[in-house]
Amino acid sequence: ALRGFKLTMSVDPKYHPKIIGRKGAVISQIRKDHDVNIQFPDKGDENQDMITITGYERNAESAKAAVMKIVADLEEMVSEDITLDHRVHARIIGGRGKAIRKIMEEFKVDIRFPPPGSDDPNRVTVTGLPEHVDNAIDHLLNLEEEYMMAIVESETMAAYMKPPSRVDEEPRGSTRGFVVRDAPWNAPGNKAPDVSSAEEFPMFGTVVAPRQASAWGPRKF
Template identity: 35%
Template sequence: MQESQITLKIEIPGEYHRALLSNRGQKIQELQSKYNVQIKFPDRRLRENAQNENEKNMDDGPSLLDTITISGRDTRCKEAAEALKALVPVTRTVNVAFEHHRFLIGRSGETIRSLMQAHDVNISIPPEDTHSDEIMITGTTENVESAVTEILKRVGEFEEAAEIRRLRSFKLSFDVPSEYHVRLIGPRGKVVNELRAKHDVLIAFPRSSNDPPDTITLTGYEANCNACKEEMEAIIGEAQSLFTQEIFLDATFHPRLIGQKGRNLKKVMDEFKVEIRLPRCTDPDPNLVVIAGKDEDAVYDCIEQLRREEEEFLQERRQYISPRVIEQPPPPPRVEVEIKGAPWQLDMQSEEQFPTMGNAQATAAAAGAWSGVRRF
């Protein structure tokens, strides 16, 4: 039996017609092709005339501006009508906590634009100053539902991440004598780095003079912080059980004891199986050195060795800085000055050098450099 051709009229508010005809009517063309029907929207001239006559204010039936005509086979027209109604945009309100809005928007709006493109919807987020939780999603029923599902899924992830951050922000502070902090840190931070990695916590030691000098703060999951604290206390307990001796070594000897990159200090500690704690710059006595070990004899042997090395260093230092006698160069040879023709060397009896007054003219030329010359 051949189905009859019918014309079906459905009413969809005119305000949604533009959305239905978007992208040059691509969605309507797809419906016509799929259901083999003709879909006609109100003519533009009819719309303009109706607006001029204020047809929207009449109460005598459906408005022509809202009426869409579908022509085709009976069952196909009904199916096309349902499909067309499904394309009518709907708006749904979803409550999303205000503090999650920035994550939903993303950097420079990248996340929210990606959501709108993926689900072909419009998402309206309230202005920040309103602190509103309501987000408006507009689009087809199917698209809106898929967008809402995606948003709620992301909100769940945001809340889960926020809860993780809250749990990981647990802080646990406890006091450990500052002289044991070096042991907890270890050479080049080896011990503290292992503790951080093992328990997945942050470990903060005092950094400035304003911080309590003995307080260590752990940040992370509560259970992890407690486990890390127990291990740190066990390390300190072991250190406190060691045989400890304090000695005074000249502060100028400490760099020699440490050696290049701490190699000499490590060598001494490995040799005697002891720990050597040198004073910090904030300690009151720069010469005080602490030596600790499980074996009492090893501690004393280490002290004896350090005493010898210190004495050798100080002796070398005294020799280096003691005044040294500088040999003076020999004086230059003495130069004797010979004076000739001085008055006291003249012969007093010589008439040539001391002529008589009567013969002044005759002897004037031969009187030499010491004779007086008169000019008239």
């Protein structure tokens, strides 16, 4: 009968996921530490804010205190937006999110990156206790500076190694002809010869008909 002591506490439903924790890790630890059973309201229940703790009275009270400590910390939490160049996001997140999870665990904060197509692709939100948020932001800004140096260096090297564009070069096979310098017709009062004139250039202006071959074969001299 003593183990059947039951108490209820009102907690804003928005805090329930944090009390439960990732894959139930937080609430499982509280149940284990205090040897109690903790029940959250089901969907559709009238009182969505009520949490029920069952166990020995002393254990139930200590479990309630543990839950309220989590709620108090959550109520003190702040969210701050910072600007991190979107080009460094992938490096900060790391493969399969391993790097960002390590940062969140180390600084005890939640870090959210903008989704694809966001109006501000550089905005990152950090949530946690004020001191933890400040420390996490300092760390993220240091990472940004470090990674941006590597990115700029890489982009500069890529631009240097890129072959020159041939757009402005003279197309192969193009012919501009040639210009005769100091030609007589360049003198004042003279004009360039007309190569199509038979009078000035008989060999250019006349057409010589091909000689017809004799039916008896070539003439012999």
